[in-house]
Amino acid sequence: MRETIAFLGAGSMAEAIISGMTANKIVSTQQIIATNRSNQKRLLELEGTYHIKTSLDKKEVIEQSDILILAMKPKDIKVAIAEIKSLLTENKIIVSLLAGISTGFIQQQLATKNPIVRVMPNTSAMIGQSATTITSGKYASAEHVHLIEKLMTSIGTTIVIKEEDMDAFTALAGSGPAFYYYMVEAMEQFVEAKGLDKEIAKPLMVQTIKGAAAMLEASHDSPKVLREKITSPGGTTETGINTLSEHRFQAAIIACLEQATLRSKELRDLFEK
Numbered sequence: 001m002r003e004t005i006a007f008l009g010a011g012s013m014a015e016a017i018i019s020g021m022t023a024n025k026i027v028s029t030q031q032i033i034a035t036n037r038s039n040q041k042r043l044l045e046l047e048g049t050y051h052i053k054t055s056l057d058k059k060e061v062i063e064q065s066d067i068l069i070l071a072m073k074p075k076d077i078k079v080a081i082a083e084i085k086s087l088l089t090e091n092k093i094i095v096s097l098l099a100g101i102s103t104g105f106i107q108q109q110l111a112t113k114n115p116i117v118r119v120m121p122n123t124s125a126m127i128g129q130s131a132t133t134i135t136s137g138k139y140a141s142a143e144h145v146h147l148i149e150k151l152m153t154s155i156g157t158t159i160v161i162k163e164e165d166m167d168a169f170t171a172l173a174g175s176g177p178a179f180y181y182y183m184v185e186a187m188e189q190f191v192e193a194k195g196l197d198k199e200i201a202k203p204l205m206v207q208t209i210k211g212a213a214a215m216l217e218a219s220h221d222s223p224k225v226l227r228e229k230i231t232s233p234g235g236t237t238e239t240g241i242n243t244l245s246e247h248r249f250q251a252a253i254i255a256c257l258e259q260a261t262l263r264s265k266e267l268r269d270l271f272e273k
């Protein structure tokens, strides 16, 4: 790609995307420039690791960019837009990573006709394994969406969705890795309690998740059928599943996703004021 990409915000998600993009070489490191609110040390760290450009001068960053990625927290969006709106020309594509915040709000705050594309990646972008959803704002053409899709494909799989579904997919895929990590944390507690060798346990746990994910992808069987094929009557799996069921495991997962979805909407209500 020929476009220059600017990150407004240089935190974990910006880094995960920079890492994925630079490893994939979809853009050269010199086509990426990042800025943040004030943390110069962090910018130097990113410069050192990824050999990208950084600057605390927003004017310089914006002038150099064709695609501007908003990567600050939802609570900071209003101030961030106020800082950049007078620096923008309408040919720049704005990409938002922000949970909850709608394209309509960004458009209204900018008061310009810049195309806006909203994406929800996850931190597995770091190794090119994100599951990213994409949706478009009012002035984003199919061509703009296609360009951002191409860019995001460098950090994993991408799917274009309706904006109204963003909250739910933010829960499922944006936050999703954290929910799996939380389960692995519990497994680690078990390993510790049993006094098992962590060096042996970790690769086994990781391969078990990888294998299950690969089965979900490759097999025509539903998750339920896949589970039943492991569950011998009167065996270990059945006992384990019954215990999860007694602890209302599935209800807990559904509640977790419901609440995370709701929080995405709440972030909109809170910070679009």
Ligand SMILES: NC(=O)C1=CN([C@@H]2O[C@H](COP(=O)(O)OP(=O)(O)OC[C@H]3O[C@@H](n4cnc5c(N)ncnc54)[C@H](OP(=O)(O)O)[C@@H]3O)[C@@H](O)[C@H]2O)C=CC1
Residues within 6 Å of the ligand: 008, 009, 010, 011, 012, 013, 014, 035, 036, 037, 038, 039, 042, 071, 072, 073, 074, 076, 079, 080, 083, 097, 098, 099, 120, 121, 122, 123, 174, 175
């Ligand atoms: N982390 C994740 O897994 C995911 C996060 N997201 C979304 O990505 C966004 C960023 O999250 P995350 O990386 O975790 O957050 P971090 O807190 O790690 O980073 C936030 C960054 O925003 C910068 N910032 C704050 N205000 C401004 C401003 N006015 N102009 C420029 N930069 C500013 C901060 O700079 P400074 O350090 O100088 O204050 C910091 O670099 C959020 O909106 C989140 O919803 C989306 C998907 C997944």
Ligand SMILES: O=C(O)[C@@H]1CCC=N1
Residues within 6 Å of the ligand: 099, 170, 174, 175
């Ligand atoms: O927790 C959050 O709000 C962000 C959005 C998805 C993942 N992290």
